[in-house]
Amino acid sequence: MDQEASGLELAPGVYVAAMMLRFKYARSSGPGGQNVNKVSSKAELWVAVEAMTGMNFWAKQRLRKLAGARLTRSDEIHLTSDETRSQESNRQIVMQRLRDLIVEACRPPKVRKKTKPSRAARQRRLDTKKQRGQVKQLRRQMP
Numbered sequence: 001m002d003q004e005a006s007g008l009e010l011a012p013g014v015y016v017a018a019m020m021l022r023f024k025y026a027r028s029s030g031p032g033g034q035n036v037n038k039v040s041s042k043a044e045l046w047v048a049v050e051a052m053t054g055m056n057f058w059a060k061q062r063l064r065k066l067a068g069a070r071l072t073r074s075d076e077i078h079l080t081s082d083e084t085r086s087q088e089s090n091r092q093i094v095m096q097r098l099r100d101l102i103v104e105a106c107r108p109p110k111v112r113k114k115t116k117p118s119r120a121a122r123q124r125r126l127d128t129k130k131q132r133g134q135v136k137q138l139r140r141q142m143p
Helices: 033-037 057-070 087-106 119-141
Strands: 008-011 014-016 021-026 042-048 076-081
Touching: 008 087, 042 087, 057 076, 057 087, 076 087
Parallel strands: none
Antiparallel strands: 008 014, 021 042, 042 076
């Protein structure tokens, strides 16, 4: 896929049109002393899940589940960062968080293989239970 045609690459193989990323900057509650009251360094990002291309239906479902409370009613992921004093650094942190979420969602879950205990393991368990029962039985018989 041509990057210019499909927009910004969020994660390997996952793209979104740059105009679908909505950024907002606000005054931060983080470090910065008096600077906090003057500079809008907190970065907020909204991106619609359906606007992302390169993800299958199941990956988008996993992304919604991973986003949890960060998923809005309008099916957008809302991420924020006010960790640093720099607006650009906070913007990069938010983009990295989005990338991490997408990479995790694109990884299919491990299929659980059913297993059952071996005959010897079952026998050991029963033997142990029998021993414990005998110990308790002996305690009862003592005056």
